[in-house]
Amino acid sequence: MxxxxxxxISAKNNMSICKMCKTCNGETCRGWTPGPGGKGSGSSFVRNVAMLKQVTLNMKVLREDTEVDSCFDxxxxxxSAPIMAAPIANVKINYGSSVDExxxxxxLGYGCKQAGLFAFLGDGANREAFEMPLNLHKELSEHTVMTIKPWLLEQVFEKISEVKTCSPKAIAMDVDAAGLILLKQMGVPVAYKTVEDLKKIKEFANVPFIVKGVMTIDDAKVAIDAGAAAIVVSNHGGRVLDDCESTIEVLEEISSFVNKRLKVYVDGGFRSGADVFKALALGADAVLIGRPFSHMAxxxxxxxxxxxxxxxxxxxxxxxxxxxCITLADIRRNCVNIHF
Ligand SMILES: Cc1cc2nc3c(=O)[nH]c(=O)nc-3n(C[C@H](O)[C@H](O)[C@H](O)COP(=O)(O)O)c2cc1C
Structure with missing residues (x-):
């Protein structure tokens, strides 16, 4: 094995664009979109990773010797843990991958299932980019979530109708994809969404609806008002807006505002178990990890x-x-310190 x-090493050999850096921190691939990098100067991707290092953990070992329980619903x-694979689409275009989509x-799907985790699946500009993840979702709806792009409403409903035939646990939408360079280059219509749009989508989906791409209290409020079941605090791995705040910087105020009215997930630059722990201490329910999972696949x-x-x-x-911390509920604000 x-x-x-x-x-x-094998990932590095199987990719012609991504350089498979020792730490995947967005420095080498600044501005490589399409590609694996962040948009423009690449600062949003770099900041996601860097600011996580500004949060430190408080060690506490004088306790009963009880085994910990990391299970997450x-x-x-x-x-097995509050960790999920983020949706990553178009590995050929973005990584120059020799492994086909x-x-x-x-x-990704079967590897996550094997470890007792969940994988979000992406969506793309052409029929194939939707059909391939959908085919996997048909087999693995217990361990995958489809993430639909914010197309015009008619197309959203068409795609959700197909997803609903798979008995999904939940359906997600990356509402921030309106800023994606690849989609703009391909000329396919994505659109910003209002609270009324999201309400219609949520009602049509008729399963827990996850809004991915929330970076402000204002947008969190829209997701709550629309009846979403969860948000993903995310800037799409720094790929949709240059000079954006990092996700760890905005997480605490968003989760405090949400105050358990919906689930809060977060992604962007999480690279270690300690990073995941920091997110939970700052109010997240779970963390999505993007690029490292795709490298391993x-x-x-x-x-x-x-x-x-x-x-x-x-x-x-x-x-x-x-x-x-013996259970996830023990992971609280006083377990970490913020140095930003
Ligand atoms: C190459 C690439 C493709 C992506 N494709 C999608 C996608 O189809 N849908 C989506 O919601 N997010 C997409 N994302 C964003 C990820 O889901 C996630 O938000 C981000 O990668 C998390 O940051 P990390 O990679 O630093 O962990 C993509 C990211 C990358 C790098």
Whole structure:
């Protein structure tokens, strides 16, 4: 069985665009969109990773020797930890991947399932880019969520009708994709969404609706008013707006405002179990991880994804142990310090 380091080498060999840096922090790929990088100067991707390092953990070990429980409920499915794979589409265009899109998607979905985690699946400009994740979702609706782009409403309803035939646990929409360069270049119509639009989509979906791409209290309020079940605090990995705040900087005020009225997930630059722990301490219910999961799928297929997922789960549990947190509910604001 390959090691994580071997899988990383294989990922590097299997990608002609992404350089598979030691730490995936957006420095090398600044402005590479399409590509794996952040938009414009690339500062939003870089900031996502950098600001997470400005949050530190408080060690607390004088306690009873009880094993920790990291189990997390995702709309009725019990996961091993509050960690999920973020939707990443078009690995050929964005990474120059020699692994084809369907093999990549299968690796992500089945690898996450093997480790007891959930994977979000993306959507794209052409029929194939929607059909491939949908085919996987048909087989794995217990462990995947479809993330529909904010197309014009008629197209949104058409796609959601197809997703509904898979008995989905939830349906997501990356509302920030209106800023994506690739879609603009391809000339396909995506549109900003109002509270009324989101209400219609949520009602049509008739399952928990997740709004991905919330970076302000104002947008969180719109998601609440629309009846969403969850938001993902996300700037699309820095790919939709240059010089954007990092997600960890806005997380605490958004989760305080939300005050449990819906679930709060977050993504952008999370690279370790400690990073996941920081998000939970600042009010998130779970964390999505993007680029590292896709590297592991491209480098090691299902086995690579499962190996990486298990490493993240174990790292996260180790942080719980070392901070005296026995359950997820014990991970509170006083477990961390913010230095920004
Ligand atoms: C190459 C690439 C493709 C992406 N495709 C999608 C997509 O189809 N749908 C979506 O909601 N987000 C997409 N994202 C954004 C991710 O879901 C996620 O928000 C982001 O990558 C998280 O940051 P991280 O990669 O630093 O962990 C994409 C990101 C990258 C890098």
């Amino acid at each position: 390959a090691t994580l380091d071997e899988i990383k 995702f709309f009725g499915t019990e996961l 369907m093999s990549y998607l299968n690796a 491209i480098g090691g297929l299902q086995e690579g994804v499962a190996l990486y997922a298990n490493k993240m789960i174990n790292d996260f549990k180790e942080c719980m142990r070392m901070t005296g």
